[in-house]
Amino acid sequence: MILRRQTRKIHVGNVAVGGGSPISVQSMTNTDTRDVDSTLAQIERLQDAGCEIVRVAVLDQDAALAIAAIREQICIPLIADIHFDHRLAVAAMENGAQGIRINPGNLGGPEKLARVVAAAKTHKVPIRVGVNSGSIEKDLLKKHGYPTPENPTALIESALRNVRLLEKQGFEEIKISIKSSDTLTTISGYQQLSRLTDYPLHLGVTEAGGLIAGTVKSSVALGILLHQGIGDTFRISLTRDPVEEIRVGFELLRSLKIRERGPELISCPTCGRTQIDLFSIAEEVERYVQTMEKPIKVAVMGCVVNGPGEAKEADIGLAGGNGVGIIFKKGKLYKKVKEDVLLETFLAELKKLEETK
Numbered sequence: 001m002i003l004r005r006q007t008r009k010i011h012v013g014n015v016a017v018g019g020g021s022p023i024s025v026q027s028m029t030n031t032d033t034r035d036v037d038s039t040l041a042q043i044e045r046l047q048d049a050g051c052e053i054v055r056v057a058v059l060d061q062d063a064a065l066a067i068a069a070i071r072e073q074i075c076i077p078l079i080a081d082i083h084f085d086h087r088l089a090v091a092a093m094e095n096g097a098q099g100i101r102i103n104p105g106n107l108g109g110p111e112k113l114a115r116v117v118a119a120a121k122t123h124k125v126p127i128r129v130g131v132n133s134g135s136i137e138k139d140l141l142k143k144h145g146y147p148t149p150e151n152p153t154a155l156i157e158s159a160l161r162n163v164r165l166l167e168k169q170g171f172e173e174i175k176i177s178i179k180s181s182d183t184l185t186t187i188s189g190y191q192q193l194s195r196l197t198d199y200p201l202h203l204g205v206t207e208a209g210g211l212i213a214g215t216v217k218s219s220v221a222l223g224i225l226l227h228q229g230i231g232d233t234f235r236i237s238l239t240r241d242p243v244e245e246i247r248v249g250f251e252l253l254r255s256l257k258i259r260e261r262g263p264e265l266i267s268c269p270t271c272g273r274t275q276i277d278l279f280s281i282a283e284e285v286e287r288y289v290q291t292m293e294k295p296i297k298v299a300v301m302g303c304v305v306n307g308p309g310e311a312k313e314a315d316i317g318l319a320g321g322n323g324v325g326i327i328f329k330k331g332k333l334y335k336k337v338k339e340d341v342l343l344e345t346f347l348a349e350l351k352k353l354e355e356t357k
């Protein structure tokens with residue numbers, strides 16, 4: 001049982017973050033935000049995968065304007081990611097952004113920040129103070145050194161300094177992220193930060209890498225933190241299609257038994273007993289279950305000798321034999337079919353289960 005750290009609750013559109021709300025899974029588009037059609041197409045795929053909050057980069061006024069057209073056609077809250085230019089932050093909110101991610105210290109001074117805060121108050125938009133190892137102020141680096149697992153102070157001080165800039169303007173609808181590309185610095189940084197503030201925390205490892213390295217780094221860092229009750233929302237950053245970030249995110253929550261979405265797929269690694277092309281069958285089944293919503297357990301096993309027994313908790317599974325395959329339910333034989341129709345028969349059974357269960 002994970003005991004979650006008590007944090008304040010804020011709202012990004014209709015999604016509550018912090019204060020015991022479900023831990024939300026976010027992603028960020030990698031399209032040109034000004035290209036409304038491409039951005040919408042990507043957000044629709046993200047929504048289908050379960051994305052709950054989406055962020056878009058706002059690099060100029062045209063991108064800020066595009067937010068209005070994008071917002072009209074999506075169901076999840078949209079956050080504008082802005083650097084340096086306070087006018088873009090204001091324009092993004094005027095055009096319907098439901099959250100902004102900024103670094104208050106780099107917007108050009110208190111007056112410009114005040115305009116951003118005024119717009120955030122008017123439009124009821126929360127602000128994420130997002131600090132990265134690479135964006136820490138020079139004086140803090142000089143004082144505390146570059147963040148390391150043993151000493152992540154500069155990262156924390158930078159975040160809290162930026163939070164104070166907002167608080168000075170009477171603004172507290174805040175969440176905080178302190179991202180590092182180093183797994184251990186991420187862990188120790190968020191652990192320390194969580195003892196110093198009760199604002200909700202957005203977790204992430206930045207520049208984590210491709211599918212395998214990025215998944216492992218993010219899962220280790222975020223897995224440890226979430227297990228300690230730290231973190232209210234997160235993004236898994238991958239150098240990949242952002243839809244993969246959402247899939248990894250929900251698998252992470254599932255493995256910690258925090259949240260479930262869609263079926264869990266169990267598949268064996270294969271061994272010398274395997275007599276069918278299990279890899280391609282597993283790939284097809286994986287593709288299919290990603291379209292399903294019911295939280296059932298599905299098994300794809302290499303042999304009839306051990307498969308059903310090894311996967312007896314699965315609601316439904318298949319196991320390969322010599323020219324045949326069996327479909328089993330809860331570890332018990334349900335149907336025996338020829339190998340060449342095993343996949344299609346199994347997918348039809350999954351469809352039935354999705355419709356009836």
Ligand code: SF4
Nearest residue numbers: 268271302303306307
């Ligand atoms: S289920 Fe069968 S084929 Fe797969 S790893 Fe276990 S023994 Fe090997």
